[in-house]
Amino acid sequence: MIKIVENSKLLRIIYPIARLTGGITNLRGGAFGETIHLWGRIKDMPERTLWHEACHVCQYKRHGKLKFLYHHVVDWAKARISGKSAFESYRSIRWESEAYLHEDPYSIVKIYPEYTAMIKDLEGQTWEVYNGTTSY
Ligand SMILES: [Zn+2]
Numbered sequence: 001m002i003k004i005v006e007n008s009k010l011l012r013i014i015y016p017i018a019r020l021t022g023g024i025t026n027l028r029g030g031a032f033g034e035t036i037h038l039w040g041r042i043k044d045m046p047e048r049t050l051w052h053e054a055c056h057v058c059q060y061k062r063h064g065k066l067k068f069l070y071h072h073v074v075d076w077a078k079a080r081i082s083g084k085s086a087f088e089s090y091r092s093i094r095w096e097s098e099a100y101l102h103e104d105p106y107s108i109v110k111i112y113p114e115y116t117a118m119i120k121d122l123e124g125q126t127w128e129v130y131n132g133t134t135s136y
Contacts, residue, residue: 001034002057002122004050008037021076023087031056033065042129048103054122055099058112071095 011030018024028049030037036053038045060068071094079089090096102108105123109116 002054002118003035004042004125005035005037006041008039011037011039021086022090023085024090029053031060033057033060042126047126050122050126051103051105051108052099054105054119055102055108055112056095057118058108058115059095059098061115062112068095 008030010032011027014030015024015027018027018030028039028045029052031053034057036050036057038049038053042050075093075095076089079092080086084092091100098111102111105119109119112119
């Protein structure tokens with residue numbers, strides 16, 4: 001089950017690094033293992049941010065921690081060495097390219113069918129939050 005952390009302190013620590021290495025000026029979320037960290041409250045986030053991070057959780061689970069981290073570093077470094085900007089390098093990381101293409105639950109379960117139950121569970125949680133019946 002995916003855990004959601006709102007108003008993440010971890011993101012506030014990571015933000016300067018993301019800004020420097022990824023040229024990211026509005027960090028809204030991050031996935032670490034099976035936990036999604038959000039900058040603010042879930043109800044104030046664009047839904048696509050949550051699904052982008054959920055896609056990262058699927059990548060992490062299918063490919064494993066080492067491969068997930070390896071390509072974050074190596075894909076980014078290759079792009080930087082080839083002369084791309086920090087932001088272009090961040091977007092060229094294979095996990096980011098894929099997540100930006102799959103920022104909705106239907107699209108995610110098409111490429112990660114083995115995690116359909118996990119995505120449906122998250123979809124149920126977010127539906128409740130967006131409709132104001134649950135607060136985190
Ligand atoms: Zn991402």
